[in-house]
Amino acid sequence: MAEVEHNEAIGAAEPRLSEDEEEADQQPETASSSEVLLVKEEAITKRPHSDDEEDDGEPSAKVLLKDPQHTTVVASHYNQLKERGLYERSKSRIFYMRNFNNWIKSILINRYLNKIREKAALGTPLRVMDMCCGKGGDLLKWSKGNITHLICTDIAAVSVEQCETRYKNIIQNDRGSGGGSRNSGQSGSTGKVFTAEFFAADATLQRLREKYRDASVELNLVSCQFAFHYCFESLRQAEFMLKNAAECLREGGYFIGTIPDANEIMKRQRAAGSDTFGNDVYKITFLCDTEQPPLFGAKYNFQLDGVVDCPEFLVHFPTLTKLALKYGLRLVEKQRFDEFYSESVQSGRGLIEKMQALETFPGQSRDERERQQNLGEYSHAQSHLDQKGAGGGGGGRFHKVGTLSKSEWEASTLYMFFAFQKMKTSWDKNGKPIYS
Structure with a gap:
């Protein structure tokens, strides 16, 4: 369990969305309840919210199914979903978990852009291609990453339209700040604005390359966040999506993504001894044989904070690795979220604070402290403070710890990230690719 000491008290207000670090939106053993993460001994700054705040830290609910009629129904469903307001999101039970997941994505994307x-x-x-881009929750990440061109695609046409609107707002804000120099110090400055294209498509059924403005484009990075696992409904869909990810990647380019960890899910199912399990934040109900889950179509319903309730599919990772090789993608890295956090917390501590990826315990206001006490999910943090001699009762200005509630931590550690690299491609006499 990672802990970081820090001896600086920072003022705090009500929990709000961070101003410009995106959406308070990166294997098989998870952290148990006693291993809930604890971070810096300080109060975490609560920053004013902004209309530029992105909202993509919780898993996407888009379902990608092979039946065209079913796909249309699902796309229609998510096209009709209304976007929640910033204030409403800030009061969500999973506010900090969503921020934490978004922090994972930020670190992951930045890592591979740097590579x-x-x-x-x-x-x-x-x-870059943002495959299953949703409403554009990662647009600021791409802008801050100083990319040149972005392809955004998603199954839901309304989401793509919202994504394009967000992009136009970024351009407008950049022009309004006089070019948006990265070092200008202005709030919302995002650096060089990239060009972009947007289109709706089902990446498990349609060849995306045919929809690019330039079908000969060579991509450096393909990102698919919290959505790739839906393609594991069938072999055909999984292969189609991998082909879309790999087809235009240049040699040495990367395909990165975040998915539920099938091993961890099955581990929890067997520990529960039931096809339904979870806590007050998430619930999983299996709709397939859990004794011998199929490689494809291992279906379960996933509910998050009582809102998202849709079918998802286990990703058998050894199968994914073998399928990826067929398209010239070699696995270079995979980690559970808890492992990635432990590895990245030191270098990413400033961003944790900026994005409010952890909750201050004890809370800064009486309402926050009462809420934490009523939930009864912070004994790990209280024990830590007791061991440090703080008493945990609010006495001692520096005796604070950044954490997630136990339920949020258990939900977040259901996930892992992966990274594949495009291998060198040559061709045989029959025109078939050979990867090395």
Whole structure:
């Protein structure tokens, strides 16, 4: 369990969305309840919310199914979903978990953009595809990553329209700040604005390349966050989505994503001894044989904070790794979220604070402290403070700890990230690709 000491008290207000670090939106053993993460000994700054705040830290609810009619119904369902307001999101039971998940994504995306830049010549264009982009929750990440061009695609046409609107707002804000120099110090400044294209498509059924403005484009990075697992309903869908991810990746480029960890899910199912399990934040109900789950179509319903309730599919990772090789993708990294946090917390501590990825315990206001006490999910944090001699009763200005509630931590540690790299491609006499 990672802990970081810090001896600076920072003022706090009511929990709000961070101003410009995106949406308070990166294997098989999870952290148990006694291993809930604890971070810096300080009060975490609560920053004013902003209309530029992105909202993509919770898993996407989009369902990608092979039946075209069913796909249309599902896309229609999510097209009709109304966007929640910033204040409403800030009061969500999973506010900090969503921020934490978004922090994972920020670190992951930045890591692989940096890997690409390390190998590229100065001034080389950096082109990215955001596959299953949703409403554009990662747009600020791409802007801050100083990419050159972005392709955004999603099954839900309304989401794509909202994504494009967000992009236009970024351009407008950049122009309004006089070009948006990264070092200007202005709130919302995002650096160089990239060009972008947007289109709706089902990545498990349609060849995305045919919809690009330039079908010959070579991508440096493909990102698919909290959505790839839906393609594991069938072999055909999984292969189609992998082909879409790999087809335009240049040699050495990366395909990154975040998915539920099938091993962890099955571990919890067997520990529960039931096909339905979870806590007050999430619930999983299996709709397939849990004794011998199929490689494809291992279906379960996933409910998050009583809102998201849709079918998802286990991703058998050894199968994914083998399928990816068929399209020239070699696995280079995978980690559970708890492992990734432990590895990245030191370098990413400033962003944790900025994005409010952890909750201050004890809370700064009486209402916050009463809420925490009523939930009864912070004994790990209280024990930590007791061991430090703080007493945990609010006495001692520096005796604070950043954490997640036990239920939020259990939900977040259901997930893992992966990274594949495109191998060198040559061709045999029959025109078939050979990867090495």
